[in-house]
Amino acid sequence: MLPSIAARPFSLSWSERRTAAAIRLAAVAKRFYHYEHRTTSLREFFIRAVLRRPLAVRRARFSLEGLTLDIRRGESVAFIGRNGSGKSTALRLIAGIYAPSAGEVRVIGRIASVIELGAGFNPELTGRENVELYGAVMGMKRQEIARHFDAIIAFAELGEFVDEPVKFYSSGMQARLAFAVTVAVEPDVLLLDEVLAVGDASFRERCLARLERFRARGGTLVVVSHDLEQVRRLCERAVWLEQGRVRREGPAGEVTRAYEAASGTG
């Protein structure tokens, strides 16, 4: 009943590989529910089973509906919109963290993402251990991780903190390390959620420079951002989401200005 997140490699012909979209979302929907009641203990589960009460009472809270989008290889696209419009959900669907409620998500190539502050770091582990773990999740070999390690630490400006548990890091340090390790795994598709909103100006500049290099190499970039100036600088295309639906889609300049006009900030 529930589609799983498991991914299965399948073969594409050479010509398909050259022309195929890097990311294809076909009529994708993701529905969330607000639970007025949810059974969270076994004790209650048995009581409710005996009394024949429903285990959960829920109503639809938010849904992303009918998202159809092709993103070409090497393209860079931004999701914009107000808080709660479904931008991060769209990113999580592309990353494969959420299974779609309907529709199909297809991604070609290695995906790396920074979706929450700190690329899924375990606060108890040290910076070094987290880098190794993240590299391993991305399918990097030990030697590969070791080869990139110094560059990652240098980019993140961690210094001696590298062997301290991540829970002692400042939010800026976490963000820097997350970005550094994500870019270092040399993904084909890079997903960033508000990453450039943290950190100081000099770090943001270095990130933008790094992202431009990533794009020059043919990488596909999908970002979620509230900084429209940055969106115009970084992206060719923008998708404006409103309450889980695409309000407008097109060239970044055009869509961001329309969004600004509508929200009265332009």
Added chain:
Amino acid sequence: MSEVLVRTSDRPPYALAEVWRFRELLRSLVVRNLRVKYQRSTLGFVWTLLNPLLTVTVLVTVFSLFLRIQIPHYWAFLVSGYFAWNFFLQMVNMSTWVLAEHSSLRRSVAFPPEVLVLAASLARMVELSIELGLALIVLALLHHHAVPASWVLLPLLLLLLWLVTLGLSFPVATLGAFYSDVQHALPIALLMLFYLSPVFYSAAQVPERMRPLYFLNPMASVLTLFQQVLYGGEWPGLPLLLGAGAGAVFLATAGYASFHRRKAVFAELV
């Protein structure tokens, strides 16, 4: 580095192929798991060995001196089954929080969550191998005064033990993701299972007419195999071996299926 990913409702065989793609993560998690446990405590491995050793000492004292269970070389009998039971106990207990341990990673990167369960079980398996290695030396020197030929079956027994353990760990991990009080209910259930399993007594002491019922517990046949091979140094009967094998495969398949059916929503349960 061009690979194509399609997300559909994949069935278990494909899902297992997916785990193979994440073998580097699996290896990394096993190493991490062991390192965290041993590097950060001064006595390291001694702690892991101390716990079963003390338990064995208490059980030997109580059951050979006070209750007088009529099994010759009772300590050797106990050692043969206890480490296997301890592996099962530790692993099933761990499964309640193994998904929660890496919740932030699961919310940020897509990877098959079964890797977490498998990694925990393999780390415990490394510990069990070391414990059993030591136990084998002591058994060969003090109990058999030789190395019984049937010990070549040990890898097969470990495989059966692993499958039975996974068969319970997967549903426990699934339940633990949905219900918070599993970690309170589980120790009670496992304590009951301990008394219903041949650890400190032999399945031969169970009345004949109750044995078909008794062997419904998959750990009963696995532990009996361990006792026959390690303690008895004998070749186990084929019916027992086949029964244990069939039970282990069935339990592992059913347990994994229950996990697989619900794993898509794990990332949404925080």
